Amino acid sequence: MPDFRSDTVTQPTPAMRDAMLQAPLGDDVFGDDPSVNALQEHAAQLLGFEAALFAPTGTQTNLIALMGHCQRGDEAIVGQSWHTYRWEGGGMAVLGSIQPQPVETQPDGTLRLADIAAAIKPDDPHFARSRLVVLENTTGGQALPLPYIAEVAQLARSRGLAMHLDGARLFNAATAHAEASGGDVYEAARAICAHFDTASVCLSKGLGAPVGSLLLGSRDFIRQARRTRKILGGGMRQAGLLAAAGHHALQHHVRRMANDHALLRTLAQGLAEAGRSHPVLAGKLAVASAHTNILFCDVHADVAPAFTAWLAQHGVRVTSSLYGGATRLRWVTHLDVGPQDVAQALDCIQRFAPA
Incomplete structure (x- = not known):
């Protein structure tokens, strides 16, 4: 998970x-x-x-x-x-x-x-x-x-x-x-x-x-x-x-932190692509900032409840808060997040299809 x-x-x-x-x-x-x-x-x-x-x-x-x-x-x-x-x-x-x-x-x-x-x-x-x-x-x-x-x-x-x-x-x-x-x-x-x-x-x-x-x-x-x-x-x-x-x-564990930063860049690229081309999320998901091992993305209010529920349902755990009328998701990469976790999260996002 x-x-x-x-x-x-x-x-x-x-x-x-x-x-x-x-x-x-x-x-x-x-x-x-x-x-x-x-x-x-x-x-x-x-x-x-x-x-x-x-x-x-x-x-x-x-x-x-x-x-x-x-x-x-x-x-x-x-x-x-x-x-x-x-x-x-x-x-x-x-x-x-x-x-x-x-x-x-x-x-x-x-x-x-x-x-x-x-x-x-x-x-x-x-x-x-x-x-x-x-x-x-x-x-x-x-x-x-x-x-x-x-x-x-x-x-x-x-x-x-x-x-x-x-x-x-x-x-x-x-x-x-x-x-x-x-x-x-x-x-x-x-x-x-x-x-x-x-x-x-x-x-x-x-x-x-x-x-x-x-x-x-x-x-x-x-x-x-x-x-x-x-x-x-x-x-x-x-x-x-x-x-x-x-x-x-x-x-x-200090030198390996570069791996976390590299994984965050991969995650940011995948989220940005979903915000451009996903059938539902295009124009409604934006990477607000991505630095070192912390990424924030904003999800439009009309899809945020379904999107956050989808992530939770599929075992992708993030934190969220309201931000300027949107929902801001916070993603953090770390020692226990590997390439397969980022790939799984991005695959989950690509498959997002609200009922």
């Missing part, structure tokens, strides 16, 4: 399961789980940070970072569509007493430099104190250009603000940069991270681990982050079982 709902649905590979079973364990709250420590040390060295912290979720690593950069009444500048603002339960405000200052996200996934600059508050008791700029990469599957990230970082530094990266899909962004430049994906990931004080990286999306995210930063920042993780209930005991999966993923 092709499952395109998200790259969070991946299952551990046999090799990853073996790594989990063989992992030496301790107690991570005491700081002596060797598998957790090995993951943290490997990730920090890999991405150019002094230290790292393993936590259950990316929502938690983002919140820990925000609470480390901002105190009560401080402000973080975020994108209107960023996960840290829209999709993480308002945690920065509810638990961190941090004011989010949202900025409109542009069609290419960036925030306009002028908008960021305009959002930074003067040092005045009437205003929340601007402390942090957050970027998300990828966003909607789009990889932010490296020169753009450098420009945002320069602006932030010039105004005394820190930089945090919500890099849930950092390695998808790095894969896109490496493909475009002919460079190495690990070097590309390190180059992205070089502009940030802290970064959150998810292990359970495209990397394929079952659970976990990493927060990376300076040693002093991560020392405080460990305390915040405890406050938020993120301290785990024999967490090495999970950390070993993430360690395996960083070592063995």
Whole structure:
């Protein structure tokens, strides 16, 4: 059954399961789980940070970072569509007493430099104190250009603000940069991270681990982050079982992400062709965007109910939402989607014939 709902649905590979079973364990709250420590040390060295912290979720690593950069009444500048603002339960405000200052996200996934600059508050008791700029990469599957990230970082530094990266899909962004430049994906990931004080990286999306995210930063920042993780209930005991999966993923599942991107291009081409020539879908299905491993397509309202029901009936799983009067379908390729799954999905679409 092709499952395109998200790259969070991946299952551990046999090799990853073996790594989990063989992992030496301790107690991570005491700081002596060797598998957790090995993951943290490997990730920090890999991405150019002094230290790292393993936590259950990316929502938690983002919140820990925000609470480390901002105190009560401080402000973080975020994108209107960023996960840290829209999709993480308002945690920065509810638990961190941090004011989010949202900025409109542009069609290419960036925030306009002028908008960021305009959002930074003067040092005045009437205003929340601007402390942090957050970027998300990828966003909607789009990889932010490296020169753009450098420009945002320069602006932030010039105004005394820190930089945090919500890099849930950092390695998808790095894969896109490496493909475009002919460079190495690990070097590309390190180059992205070089502009940030802290970064959150998810292990359970495209990397394929079952659970976990990493927060990376300076040693002093991560020392405080460990305390915040405890406050938020993120301290785990024999967490090495999970950390070993993430360690395996960083070592063995990064370079293969190019396969996911190639499969997405194939899927996008097939959907676009259906939107041009299918007897029912022609003119009523359009690929809205396709980047890295995430594709959005819009289905006209008069055929969307029958089309989504057809996909579900034939075991093709996608997520959907209303968007401007149409139904927007979200397709995500990942470790557990192969060429046969894409072929099956496109065949199902070609056979679509509403009753």
